[in-house]
Amino acid sequence: MPTAENHPDRDTVQPPEQDETPLSVLLDDVLSAMRQAVSPQIGIRAAMEVLRAGTDARMALLYRDSTHRPSLPDMGQWRLVHSCGRSSTDPFPDDDIVGETPMGSDTAPARHAFSHRGMDCLWVSERMHLFGRVGLLLHGLGPAGRLGQRSGDIVALALRILTAILERDEMHRHVLDRLPYDPVTQFLNAHGFQDEVTRRLGRLDWQDLSATLLVIRCAELNDVLHGLSQTEALAAMEHAAALLRRSARPTDVFGRIAHDHFAIWLDGCDRFAASERAERITTHQLPLLLARPRLLGLRIGLAEREPNSTTSVDELIARAEAALLDAEATGRKWMFDRSPA
Incomplete structure (x- = not known):
């Protein structure tokens, strides 16, 4: 009597075929390279190198076009954003290529295989x-890249993934550029700081109050953060910002105007009060609680603004930064600028 396992009416389920061709492995490697990177830009560069090596191409070049009119012979409208391989030079002189690359539809990337200077090339573009x-050029394909239609499909799919990541990164940067504050420290960024200080000048003039700008630099900060992981560097910056805020009054304005430059605007603060504040900040320095605790030195440049002064915020920042350079050159912890207030 037949059992359930060998019943004649029972269909035998065949396991799916394992298609571990070099091309499928290549796509897995591209995805792994992007996932392991700490930022989208680094991930795209790593994926480009994997794609170039997997197709045995001489060069891989990534282009950006903002005109919506991609044309292969006229590379002037394409901007080279990344290249890897034996040479970083653009292999497309205008008089070497004849004919245009089709744009393709909105759902399918443009694709064009051709020969240039005796080498096989593949051009794929994708709309954002x-x-x-975004355009991807594989120049000088080796045997691994000359696998016909399926090779082009894998490269086009990889470019679609790169394009999606690049577009998301562009959107994030677009939003961050319009923020008035630094997301890491929660201090105002350079534009936000200038806008806030400018808004306060009218009230200071009406109340006949002076003010002082402090520009603080931690010269060792870049070196310390460079040796940390992304999570550790973020925690260190947040800790540094919290320490700087401890010396603040409710009316003070904090800003991060450069990577290692911070600014504090002190309403109603004359030279004497500002000198005491600068001395206290530089004496305490900046202790960071890392795996190996570090005590980072600080230098400060100060610029005072008298009531009803015509000096702009940009000029005050420039004067404070000049005083900071003088303090660093003379070995002093802090220094006022020498310009008239």
């Missing part, structure tokens, strides 16, 4: 929703 197009 808001930021033009």
Whole structure:
């Protein structure tokens, strides 16, 4: 009597075929390279190198186009954003290529295989929703890249993934550029700081109050953060910002105007009060609680503004930064600028 396992009416389920061709492995390697990177830009560079090596191409070049009119012979409208391989030079002189690359539809990337200077090449482009197009050129394909239609499909799919990541990164940067504050320290950024200080000048003039700007630099900060992981560097910056805030009054304005430059605007603070504040900040320095605790030195440049002064915020920042350079050159912890207030 037949059992359930060998019943004649029972269909035998065949396991799916394992298609571990070099091309499928290549796509897995591209995805792994992007996932392991700490930032989208680094991930795209790593994926480009994996794609170039997997197709045995001489060069891989990534282009951006913001005109929505991609044309292969006229590379002037394409901007080279990354290249890897034996040479970083653009292999497309205008008089070497004849004919245009088709744009393709909105759902399928443009693709064009051709020969240039005796080498096989593949050009693939993909439309971005808001930021033009992205073009990928594999120049000088080796045997691993000359696998016909399926090779082009894998490269086109990899470019679609790169384009999606690049577009998301562009959107994040677009939002961050319009923020008035630094997301890491929660201090105002350079534009936000200038806007807030400018808004206060009218009230200071009406109340006949002076004010002082402090520009603080931690010269060792870049070196310390460079040796940390992304999570550790973020925690260190948040800790540094919290320490600087401890010396603040409710009316003070804090800003991060450069990577290692911070600014504090002190309403109603004359030279004497500002000198005491600068001395206290530089004496305490900046202790960071890392795996190996560090005590980072600080230098401060100060610029005072008298009531009804015509000096702009940009000029005050420039004067404070000049005083900071003088303090660093003379070995002093802090220094006022020598310009008239």
